[in-house]
Amino acid sequence: MRNTHILIIPFPAQGHVIPAMELALNLATHDFKVTFVNTEFNHERVMKALSETDSVPELVQMVSLPDGLKPSDDRSDITKLWGSIFDVMPGELMALIERINGSESDKVSCVIADPTMAWALEVAEEMGIKKAAFSPAATALLALIFSIPSLVENGVLDSNGQPMRKESIQLSPTMPLIKTSDLFWNCMHDEVQRKLLFKFSIKIIEPTKLAERLICNSSSCLESGTFASYPDFLPIGPLLSSNRLGKSTGYFWREDSGCLAWLDQQPPHSVVYVAFGSFTVFDRNQFEELALGLELTNMPFLWVVRENIIEDLNNAYPTDFKERMDRRGCIVSWAPQQKVLSHPSIACFISHCGWNSTLEGISNGIPFLCWPYFGDQIFNQSYICDYWKIGLELNKDESGIIRREEIKNKLERVLGDEGFKGRVLDLQEQILNSVREGGSSHKNFDDFLSWIKD
């Protein structure tokens, strides 16, 4: 019998590709045929990283489509990338589906797209294919996007997304407040970009509503108020590589597993893990201050310093820092983060608060020190610090720098107060229960599988 064939289309950023790949692998283990559609640019990176780690994506077929930009174009310019994708990729996807359907024995039965790629749902609609959306970020943010038209209509936001009067927005009485300063489109540095990001956010609302199922990489224990107010949003997460057997794929960089052996040498609950996801970049002053802050803590640390995190990386460390920290610190360019966070030596996570990092920290019962940069990270910080109370915010001084003393003091506070650890362990238990047999995410995922098979 022919397997049901599913296409999965993530947004081309690392924090979207990883959970979408986790979803793909989960579906493949349930006997679906799964094709994962990266952009050509990311496909090359993923395949290169895979070849360097000697593993192959056995379960999922990897294909790619052009994103419309030149290889040399700057893809960290999100609005430029997004605009090009909207123009070019719908036609490319349609051609791909036609190619697959052209074969005797194969036919695409379902398209699952990231809401930011909701144009793919329009393609599926046009071609008469089942469609679902998969949200990889905090579900409250999807709720915020869906609420934009009414927020504008009620005069809370102006037509460019700028707050008209209130300091915070509450989408429903059971949901946490969203500070207007945390609206993710306002993270862009100039006004044109802010307007564009707001415009794109509006543009995905109607196509996303075409989805017959809207599944979210979240758990009802994390965002109970949101799921109560938006019953069509179905939590199926957290999707973590530890929830299933087998290797992961979808990473843009080769991971340096050597740090796991280094962690084995450290006492339990002694190491600070420091990582800022795939996008964040540092300026020289802040980079140096972080290095000196880690030195000041006197604790062992594992620090992920991506090659592109700062210009001229080789000259960015304080003088003799690496020599001084040779025994106490381990620096890698990309870590096997989920394995790191589950290591018994980890005590605290200094994080940029990306949603995946947030889920991964909670799933391993690790308290946070929050260092968000932009986009949804600032909102996720509010969840961590104000709502779940499992971490502390690192504050900048008047010159906009997080100082070394602030890092040391907050670390001592978070580790010195058992409340943070107690609350995160409690949340860990709930979140892991939700993906076990009988849990709410597990049940929603089972229902989703039945719907696809139907």
Ligand code: UDP
């Ligand atoms: N990650 C990793 N190794 C690293 C740093 C990050 O594997 O050294 C993974 C991390 O586990 C997470 C993803 O990259 O799954 C980053 O996603 P997140 O949403 O936290 O942040 P983003 O990169 O989107 O800002």
